[in-house]
Amino acid sequence: MTTKPERVVLIGVAGDSGCGKSTFLRRLIDLFGEEFMTVICLDDYHSLDRKQRKETGITALDPRANNFDLMYEQIKALKEGHEINKPIYNHETGMIDPPEIVKPNHIVVVEGLHPLYDERVRGLLDFSVYFDISDEVKIAWKIQRDMAERGHRYEDVLAAINSRKPDFQKYIEPQREFADVVLQVLPTNLIKDDTERKVLRVRMLQREGKEGFEPAYLFDEGSTINWTPCGRKLTCSYPGMQLYYGSDVYYGRYVSVLEVDGQFDNLEEVIYIETHLSNTSTKYQGELTQLLLQHREYPGSNNGTGFFQVLTGLKMRATYERLTAKEAKLAVQV
Numbered sequence: 655m656t657t658k659p660e661r662v663v664l665i666g667v668a669g670d671s672g673c674g675k676s677t678f679l680r681r682l683i684d685l686f687g688e689e690f691m692t693v694i695c696l697d698d699y700h701s702l703d704r705k706q707r708k709e710t711g712i713t714a715l716d717p718r719a720n721n722f723d724l725m726y727e728q729i730k731a732l733k734e735g736h737e738i739n740k741p742i743y744n745h746e747t748g749m750i751d752p753p754e755i756v757k758p759n760h761i762v763v764v765e766g767l768h769p770l771y772d773e774r775v776r777g778l779l780d781f782s783v784y785f786d787i788s789d790e791v792k793i794a795w796k797i798q799r800d801m802a803e804r805g806h807r808y809e810d811v812l813a814a815i816n817s818r819k820p821d822f823q824k825y826i827e828p829q830r831e832f833a834d835v836v837l838q839v840l841p842t843n844l845i846k847d848d849t850e851r852k853v854l855r856v857r858m859l860q861r862e863g864k865e866g867f868e869p870a871y872l873f874d875e876g877s878t879i880n881w882t883p884c885g886r887k888l889t890c891s892y893p894g895m896q897l898y899y900g901s902d903v904y905y906g907r908y909v910s911v912l913e914v915d916g917q918f919d920n921l922e923e924v925i926y927i928e929t930h931l932s933n934t935s936t937k938y939q940g941e942l943t944q945l946l947l948q949h950r951e952y953p954g955s956n957n958g959t960g961f962f963q964v965l966t967g968l969k970m971r972a973t974y975e976r977l978t979a980k981e982a983k984l985a986v987q988v
C-alpha cells in the first residue's frame with residue numbers, strides 16, 4: 655500500500671467458484687492499480703476445514719462452515735482504517751493456516767461465496783456485484799477448465815456441480831437480490847438450441863435509486879431499445895449481435911438492463927457500441943474499449959462478459975472517486 659487511506663472504499667464481488675471473479679479482479683487492477691487495492695478472499699473465513707466438512711457433511715457454501723462474526727469484525731476494522739489479523743484457508747491442504755496481517759488500503763475488495771450474505775457485512779459495502787452464471791454456461795466453463803487444466807473427468811465435474819447445487823440455491827444465489835450490479839450470463843438467443851455455449855447473452859442489471867450510481871444506458875434514458883449494430887461500423891459474422899436496453903423489476907426493485915447477445919469479431923470496433931452508450935463513467939471517449947483491448951486474452955473479452963465487467967469496474971471507480979472526494983471536502987470543512 656502506498657499512503658494511508660483517508661477513506662477505505664469497500665467493494666463486494668460475489669459468485670460461485672469458477673464464475674469469472676478472478677478475471678474481473680484482474681480488470682479492476684487496471685482501474686485502481688495493484689498498490690491501491692487489497693483483495694480479501696472470503697474463503698479465509700471458513701470455520702470448518704476440508705476434513706471437518708467431509709465428516710459433518712456441511713459444504714463450504716453453508717453458513718455453518720463460515721465465521722461471519724469474525725468476517726464482520728475484521729472487515730469493519732479494515733474499513734475504519736485498522737489492520738487485521740486475518741485467518742488463511744489453504745486450498746492446497748484444505749486446512750486453516752496461521753493468520754496474516756492485512757493493512758487497510760484505498761480499495762478493499764471482498765470476494766467470494768458470501769460477501770452479501772450477512773447483513774452486517776452487506777451494510778459495510780460501498781458497491782457490489784453478483785456474478786449470475788446460468789447452469790448451462792457454468793457447466794460449459796467448468797468442464798472446459800477442470801478437464802483441460804486440472805485433468806478431471808467429465809462425470810466428476812458434473813457430479814461436483816450437482817452436489818453443490820442445493821446449497822448454492824439456498825445460500826449463494828439469494829444474495830443477488832442485494833447487489834448493485836448483477837451480471838447474468840445466459841445461452842444465446844441467436845442460435846436455436848445452441849449447445850456449444852461459445853456465443854453468450856449477457857445482461858447487466860443496474861440498481862436504480864442508489865445514491866451516486868447512475869446506470870449506463872443506450873441512446874435514450876428510460877426508453878426501451880432493441881438494436882442490431884451489425885453493418886458498416888461493426889463487423890459481425892454468424893450469428894450476429896443484438897443489443898437491448900430497458901427497465902425491469904428485480905426482487906421488487908427497479909433496475910436498468912443492458913444486454914449484449916453475440917460476439918465481437920473485431921475488438922477495436924467496440925468503440926462504435928461505446929459511443930452509443932451514456933453514463934459509462936469513462937474519463938474519455940474510447941476508454942472502455944481501450945480497457946477491453948488491454949487484455950484481449952482474458953476469457954470473455956470478445957463478448958458481453960468482458961464488456962460489462964469493464965463497465966462495472968468503471969462504475970466502481972466512479973463510486974471510489976465520489977466517496978473520496980466527499981471525504982476530502984468534509985476534511986476541509988472541519
Ligand SMILES: Nc1ncnc2c1ncn2[C@@H]1O[C@H](COP(=O)(O)OP(=O)(O)OP(=O)(O)O)[C@@H](O)[C@H]1O
Nearest residue numbers: 670671672673674675676677678795799953954959
Ligand atoms: N467470460 C468468460 N468466458 C468464457 N470462460 C470464462 C469466462 N469467465 C471465466 N471463464 C472460465 O471459467 C474459469 C474460471 O474463471 P475465474 O478464475 O475468473 O473464476 P473464479 O470465479 O475466480 O473461479 P475460482 O473461484 O474457482 O477461482 C476460467 O479459467 C475460464 O475457463
Ligand SMILES: O=C(CO)[C@H](O)[C@H](O)COP(=O)(O)O
Nearest residue numbers: 671697704714745746748767
Ligand atoms: O467454493 C469454494 C470457494 O472457492 C471452495 O469450494 C471452498 O472454498 C472450499 O475449498 P476447497 O474445495 O479447496 O476445500
